[in-house]
Amino acid sequence: MASTFSYTRLFAFAEAVFLGMGCSAADARQATETLLSADLRGVDSHGVARLSGYLRLWEAQRVNATPAIGVVHETPSTAVVDGDAGLGLVVGPHAMRLAIEKAQQVGTGWVAVRNSNHYGIAGYHAMLGLPHDMIGISLTNASPLVAPTHSLERLLGTNPISVAIPAGEQPPFVLDMATTTAAQGKMEILERKGLPAPAGWIQDRDGNSSSNPTETRNGGALIPLGGETGSHKGYGLGATVDILSAVLSGANYGPWVPPFVAFLQPPANPVGQGIGHFFGAMRVDAFRPAAEFKAHMDNWIQTFRQAKAVPDKQVLIPGDPERLMTEQRLLHGIPLLQKVVDDLQQVGAKFGLTL
């Protein structure tokens, strides 16, 4: 059962909640925009359904609503940002904008972030470069749910990679992917529908491929992208995301990444501060004239989209499904499961708000 809410109504509600937590007006607006970009793009697991999760982290004093976000170290093309335990939804765009400023000066900008929290969908941050004719890159580490190849231990998050590339007449290319074959959200959907997990998605506590989508609750783990014959590649990608996000910035990495859920304590003896992100911005015209680049991107996109395909299918460009979803949901609203609506009503009640 689902009810549908307009984007503006959800926006006003979530913004009021962030204001209720004590965020500044600008931060509340930013946090809301970042969070709801997930609902618009159809990544329902990372959107407003997580508002109560962020609130509980704030109640547990693990999120600082009024962070003093600062630069720890910088060079002309790099910086390390300390998020002061702020919402990743706010710290992320702050750091990405710094990367964009650096790119305006010296061609590219690269910002590693420590002492942050979960930042919503990776793609939102990468796409901030697009209006500036920049290629945007966004990586983050996350709570450990994934076992490296051969491992029985969960040492990595679903550590996403997003790359947003501007085009001319065509819509931009926006890759936004977990480095597992399926993200945890997909397991939750299978569980709700009572369906088995396909081979190569999840393993049990003994390291055998399992069809039980809730296996992570029994000591199992998600399997890196590539599954039974190629998981060493997904593991290598997820590991790279972890190192760039956290070893480079001074955040927690691997099994030390603090959990998103407030009822689990962060590991003792942390190796860094909070969770880590990594952002990049590259000015297209630092390589070739922007108009030339965009004309070739249009040609690239059209060539791929028009490729001969299997019956009843077509070749999609990364970002196509999410863009169509955004158009639909802005027009027709965002459907929320009753469970999510109830949860949001409880959140609202704490601040005298109704959804």
Add this chain to the structure above:
Amino acid sequence: MASTFSYTRLFAFAEAVFLGMGCSAADARQATETLLSADLRGVDSHGVARLSGYLRLWEAQRVNATPAIGVVHETPSTAVVDGDAGLGLVVGPHAMRLAIEKAQQVGTGWVAVRNSNHYGIAGYHAMLGLPHDMIGISLTNASPLVAPTHSLERLLGTNPISVAIPAGEQPPFVLDMATTTAAQGKMEILERKGLPAPAGWIQDRDGNSSSNPTETRNGGALIPLGGETGSHKGYGLGATVDILSAVLSGANYGPWVPPFVAFLQPPANPVGQGIGHFFGAMRVDAFRPAAEFKAHMDNWIQTFRQAKAVPDKQVLIPGDPERLMTEQRLLHGIPLLQKVVDDLQQVGAKFGLTL
């Protein structure tokens, strides 16, 4: 049947062949070092076995042995390099060294390359940053053998991603992976052994998963990393590599990438020049003190390597198998199939050389 040759003997032979093609002494040495790094690391498909392939491209005047490699455009942190149709084995390190110089100046350096040829293994170039305490990144596009998700057409190469990250006491982290589940070289090994391809590696001309490792000769295609349930992710990664390597630099992209084999003509109406690469170098101390970074990398590596594993297996760090192989082959020599030895003898005969 295989004979074994010392690294120094193969080096002297290949260097003499490159000199015979007219390469300068420095270029011949560099081309040989790049090429043989594949044999040392156990990537036999990309090593000295390809020497005759490079020679045939030179004979067909598609490789320029005396290129004037030049910078087309640059900013403090970026450049586009024109390889003047030189050997990728030489153009690649030239461009990566420029990225390193830029990183020394402004923290990071990013170089896109056009008008090049195949550059050997991606990992060689990425690893050039390691002695400078830099993270190295190396990408290249390649002849189209891979079908995007749902496509019947081959539009991408196996487009590898390599990331090399320095550590302290521990050996470096070196990821070097094709963005397909299995590289074309794996198919050739299956064919030689008469073994079937696992599900999700290769598709037939109608887009169905096939167990025939030679399916690409019948109009089939390799499947991107992720296989039956996740190939859209490998497609997205391979597409990103293609765009950064070629749309950004002005090289050929997608179906226009010229084939490695001299008996196939490059596509008519090219959209750029030659094939493209993309290199990055990031100074570790542009983010945090190098000693601090390396101590945490050591901890990261040890934590992962010591993880509890399935019986008789252990968790490996990307680069471990290739490093062990290098140690072995430097000590005990490099085994070459008789077919490869015969091929090399024919190459040598053209220049009065014997292997």
